[in-house]
Amino acid sequence: xxxxxxxxxxxxxxxxxxxxxxxxxxxxxxxxxxxxxxxxxxxxxxxxxxxxxxxxxxxxxxxxxxxxxxxxxxxxxxxxxxxxxxxxxxxxxxxxxxxxxxxxxxxxxxxxxxxxxxxxxxxxxxxxxxxxxxxxxxxxxxxxxxxxxxxxxxxxxxxxxxxxxxxxxxxxxxxxxxxxxxxxxxxxxxxxxxxxxxxxxxxxxxxxxxxxxxxxxxxxxxxxxxxxxxxxxxxxxxxxxxxxxxxxxxxxxxxxxxxxxxxxxxxxxxxxxxxxxxxxxxxxxxxxxxxxxxxxxxxxxxxxxxxxxxxxxxxxxxxxxxxxxxxxxxxxx
Numbered sequence: 186x187x188x189x190x191x192x193x194x195x196x197x198x199x200x201x202x203x204x205x206x207x208x209x210x211x212x213x214x215x216x217x218x219x220x221x222x223x224x225x226x227x228x229x230x231x232x233x234x235x236x237x238x239x240x241x242x243x244x245x246x247x248x249x250x251x252x253x254x255x256x257x258x259x260x261x262x263x264x265x266x267x268x269x270x271x272x273x274x275x276x277x278x279x280x281x282x283x284x285x286x287x288x289x290x291x292x293x294x295x296x297x298x299x300x301x302x303x304x305x306x307x308x309x310x311x312x313x314x315x316x317x318x319x320x321x322x323x324x325x326x327x328x329x330x331x332x333x334x335x336x337x338x339x340x341x342x343x344x345x346x347x348x349x350x351x352x353x354x355x356x357x358x359x360x361x362x363x364x365x366x367x368x369x370x371x372x373x374x375x376x377x378x379x380x381x382x383x384x385x386x387x388x389x390x391x392x393x394x395x396x397x398x399x400x401x402x403x404x405x406x407x408x409x410x411x412x413x414x415x416x417x418x419x420x421x422x423x424x425x426x427x428x429x430x431x432x433x434x435x436x437x438x439x440x441x442x443x444x445x446x447x448x449x450x451x452x453x454x455x456x457x458x459x460x461x462x463x464x465x466x467x468x469x470x471x472x473x474x475x476x477x478x479x480x481x482x483x484x485x486x487x488x489x490x491x492x493x494x495x496x497x498x499x500x501x502x503x504x505x506x507x508x509x510x511x512x513x514x515x516x517x518x
Contacts, residue, residue: 186210186478189246189270191238191261192253193217193226196275199460200252203471205230209479216241218253242268248478250471251275256346259284266295271478273471275302276356278491280348282516285495289488300474300484301491305361305420307469310433314424315365317431324428326366329406331358331422334414336440336457338392341384349390350410351375351501358408360486360494361422368400369493374510375501381413396501408501416440417455418462434462 186209190201193215204210213232217223220236227234235241241249242264251261251274259279265272266288278301279285292299305311317323333354339347347353363369377391385392394410417440422433435441440455456462476482496517504511 186248186475187212187214187244187246188475188478189213189235189241189244189249190215190232191217191241191249191251192257193219193222194252194254195460197250197252198226199467200250200471201226201230201232203468204250204475205232207472207475209475214241214244214246218257239264242270246270248272248474250474255348256280259288262288262299263291266291266297269295269297271298271300273300273302273474273477276491277348277352277495278488280346282492282495282499285488285492289492292488298477298484299488300477301486301488302470303357303360303364303486303491303494304463304466304470305357306364306466306486307473308433308463308466310436311361311365311422314422314431314433318365318424318426319367322429323424323426323431326404326424326426328404328425329362329366329423330409330425331362331406332409332419333358334409334411334419336414336417338382338385338412341382344384344390345388347390348498349388349502350377350392350394350412351396351505352495352498354410355394355396355408355501356494356498358410359497360490362398362400362406363490363493365422365424366400366404368402368404370398370406370497370500370513371401372399372510372512373397373497373500373504375504376508377505385412391505394505396504398497414440416442418458419456420459420462438462 215223215227216235216238224234248271375396378393379386381392392412396408398406437451437453473485499516500511
């Protein structure tokens with residue numbers, strides 16, 4: 186299989202490193218808006234450098250992996266659909282709902298498989314939680330709590346084009362809540378605050394976030410986020426049922442400390458970023474992408490599923506801005 190890579194930045198290089206030794210991948214063709222960056226990565230991985238992004242499509246690869254800048258995702262998926270190429274793309278599909286719907290219509294018309302990068306679906310802890318809940322080991326689920334907290338804020342230039350904390354960070358939480366529980370979010374109430382740098386406020390965003398979600402079976406879910414979690418990269422999910430409580434992400438590298446005397450846990454250094462925390466999940470995710478491109482499995486995360494997570498993010502952002510509960514059906518309409 187010949188795989189085209191679009192985007193040679195940090196996440197693109199990470200994905201290419203994973204696939205370069207995959208037994209089903211014979212060649213990587215790397216393109217980037219900066220041709221020199223593509224050449225540098227290609228030399229490192231003994232891959233083929235394309236002179237431009239369009240040149241990757243001209244090479245007619247068997248599959249394409251999109252890890253370019255967020256604003257380029259929609260255009261590149263459109264190009265892949267025109268070329269009839271199975272596609273993996275990091276979230277988001279597009280910067281808004283209208284653009285996402287246009288992409289999905291094109292993908293359906295072209296008949297290509299599309300895999301959107303929600304890597305938490307491939308994390309061992311989230312998979313175990315999903316299986317335990319489905320098997321009834323927790324009893325009836327009454328509440329859940331999810332956290333996504335970065336140790337330090339992104340570069341100021343990133344924030345105005347990120348879509349805001351609910352679309353950028355918490356969209357992963359919204360997807361995994363649905364995937365683990367099998368339930369849909371029907372109503373949200375979200376708030377936010379700015380306790381740090383002014384560039385969040387200047388972009389109409391917040392650096393600290395809270396949301397209350399109501400699922401379609403009346404289960405309540407709380408969502409917490411931060412751009413200033415100095416203890417480390419913290420991503421967890423707590424599921425509390427009538428029989429047991431299960432926590433994803435509670436390991437020896439969780440950035441937590443106990444105030445109880447004599448408690449030494451945890452003993453290892455905290456995770457510093459998402460690449461560390463989800464390294465194994467990314468490997469499993471890209472292996473699944475290859476299987477999808479080869480026709481062995483359907484998409485493990487379709488564009489339609491990504492759209493559902495985006496609807497929840499849109500509802501949360503609207504709720505935060507207008508200070509009221511918002512039903513997801515309102516933004517869906």
